Amino acid sequence: MLRRNWWKILSFLLLLYTFTAGFLGNVPAKPILNETIRNLYFHVAMWFGMMIFFIVSLLYSLKYLRHNNPVHDIRAVEFARTGIVFGSLGLLTGSIWARWAWGAFWSNDPKQIGAAVALLIYLAYFVLRNSLTDRDKSARISAVYNVFAFAMLFPTIWIIPRMVESLHPGGMGNPALDTNDIDSRMRVIFWFGAIPGWTLLGLWITNLRTRIQLLSLNQESNV
Template structure:
């Protein structure tokens, strides 16, 4: 049990975010109405995706420095989990957009930036599968992963903030004050973020162990 405490913590934090996300007080804002609660579930997907991609980047750099195949494996699986979370974030964001902005997709720098980011990571998986030699694969994928992470920061972190965007937290100075996140909502939101990051790490951990089992069999 001692080794598993972080998994339990992640589950506990997500349950907190489900219960208090639905029952807690939120601001009454026009257009948003009750959909403001989607913030507790949609935004953590992206936060945890970035966290997992950062983990993937770190293990890629470790692999490039030390050449251990294990760090390459972890980098790959973390990126896969991150991609899963990004897909969920994209779907939920699209539904949210339909009922607040009026369309499933709008030509917005934030939305197009996330689409480009996901394509960049798809290319990472394609690149991996196209190289047979494991050493070559690891090095190429590691170098590409550094590029992919930088592009992600540019496309979802910087470019949307340079122009105006429908998406909150963009256009001018970002920061959380723009989210209209009041003190009631903050703890629920942050527990969801930490909870989903831990959940993502757990899923990655399972995937890595399965791959290790297959490799050693």
């Protein structure tokens, strides 16, 4: 399925739709948020993408631990890499939004801290990988760390930020994805345009990188 082209075209069309409808479509007028509500299509979609890629990366790491197949290891790494790119973009779009909604790029909000820590955890994964020269060993140890890191990621971005006061939408009575805050037009663009569009784009990037890595793996084994 990944060799086909239809999903790449679909990704392009969905993103075209997201950008056009996202910037030109009507949005509900909310106090404070105003037009920044359009960030939903970009910022929130990034976190969805990041979470999906980290979960896929985790699954490939588990697969690697079971079967010891280097292809699984490469896929796990590349999905984690794309996850980090999406997470960084999520943090960036979030802080640009926060500049206008909260008054500062960074205000030590628990959600901001959680997101930054999540990225650090995954950056450490790459440090660990690169510190090991033996391919087999590096693959196994980093797979173990990936499983551990994912388990630690969960409280970091899902549980703790929910327990403390936060300015971020979705907590403490602030607006978020529920029915009162975004209308059906926005919901259609978000769920059918932005989320699948960005996720497919990430999949495409990952797929390209994985293919490069697989080629170099083949080259190595042929030499």
